Amino acid sequence: MSGQPKRILFVATVSRHFYYFHQPVFQMLRAAGWEVDTAAAQDAGKPLRGCRNCYDLPFSRSPLRPGNLKACLALRKIIRAGGYDIIHCHTPVGGLAGRLAARGSGAKVYYTAHGFHFYRGAPALNWLLYYPLERLLARRTDCLLTINAEDYAFAQTHLPARELRRVHGVGCDTARFAPAPPAERLVTRVRLGLPPEAPVLICVAELNANKNQALLLRAMPAVLAEFPQARLLLAGPDHMDGKLQALAAELKIGHALHFLGERGDVPRLLAAADVAVAASLREGLPVNVMEAMACALPLVASDARGHRELVAQGETGLLVSPQDPAAMAEAIRTLLAQPELRQRYGAAARERVQGYARQRVLEELRELYLR
Numbered sequence: 001m002s003g004q005p006k007r008i009l010f011v012a013t014v015s016r017h018f019y020y021f022h023q024p025v026f027q028m029l030r031a032a033g034w035e036v037d038t039a040a041a042q043d044a045g046k047p048l049r050g051c052r053n054c055y056d057l058p059f060s061r062s063p064l065r066p067g068n069l070k071a072c073l074a075l076r077k078i079i080r081a082g083g084y085d086i087i088h089c090h091t092p093v094g095g096l097a098g099r100l101a102a103r104g105s106g107a108k109v110y111y112t113a114h115g116f117h118f119y120r121g122a123p124a125l126n127w128l129l130y131y132p133l134e135r136l137l138a139r140r141t142d143c144l145l146t147i148n149a150e151d152y153a154f155a156q157t158h159l160p161a162r163e164l165r166r167v168h169g170v171g172c173d174t175a176r177f178a179p180a181p182p183a184e185r186l187v188t189r190v191r192l193g194l195p196p197e198a199p200v201l202i203c204v205a206e207l208n209a210n211k212n213q214a215l216l217l218r219a220m221p222a223v224l225a226e227f228p229q230a231r232l233l234l235a236g237p238d239h240m241d242g243k244l245q246a247l248a249a250e251l252k253i254g255h256a257l258h259f260l261g262e263r264g265d266v267p268r269l270l271a272a273a274d275v276a277v278a279a280s281l282r283e284g285l286p287v288n289v290m291e292a293m294a295c296a297l298p299l300v301a302s303d304a305r306g307h308r309e310l311v312a313q314g315e316t317g318l319l320v321s322p323q324d325p326a327a328m329a330e331a332i333r334t335l336l337a338q339p340e341l342r343q344r345y346g347a348a349a350r351e352r353v354q355g356y357a358r359q360r361v362l363e364e365l366r367e368l369y370l371r
Contacts, residue, residue, distance in 0.1 A: 115284020
């Protein structure tokens, strides 16, 4: 019917994915007159505002869990009844279920790959499980969106989607994340119980095996040998069941670590730090690294796909092997010993991240949706 508003359904494994990364996109679409629905396993602590319907489906992150079949069947009914113009899928399981459920609906099907699970150096199991599925599903994808150059290059030659686009991640809020005045830095350090002049490292990421914070802990003894007042802030929910705390005790570095949990004051935490560190084994285009760059922090990061996209070696930071604590420690010591180098890298990082600013990403998506 002419004049009827456009409708879009976003699908992901868990609703917190939308909460953290896509609410500005929802706002943009609503302002353009669209009706926005979501389908995901709902997180009661992370409500989505402004969506017409937030469907709660029993998705699991593991693609082999039987609950995903039940969720896919329920999703198919939602799509058939919804009259959607676009189904936009996110996350591996959301991408699988959404593209299968949308078959025959008449809706355009988009999928954003937030970092393929198959990549250079990935475990063989990832290639055996995820690559054949993605290649098959690409044929049912009207537009495949990638968020880094490596995935885009791979998709050009291996994934036969009807259209392929690259967007610059989910967007970094470079207004909220920006260099802070020295007074704010001091206040935050006092509040956290940090020595005013201590060298402070920060990693903002949920504690899990892929984020690989164990590498940072194993690097700390060598850092402390040269900088005994150094402190490492770990901000993020703990999914390691206390294993990192046990490792810290084993390494006798507990006094130098601050396990901060999930925080709502990340810009202030970044303002208190001297160097941002990231140790992930796999990344698409990490928001935590972009936010640190926007705050003009130099980076020491593992040589992973999304880090390579953001961290220019010897310009905005240093890249090291994700399996080499000695190399991580040496890179950290290099930056801590040279304040002028930190300042130069940080300024270059702030400039570089402008290419991934939220407004640019919103403009890229606006053109995609409203064309």
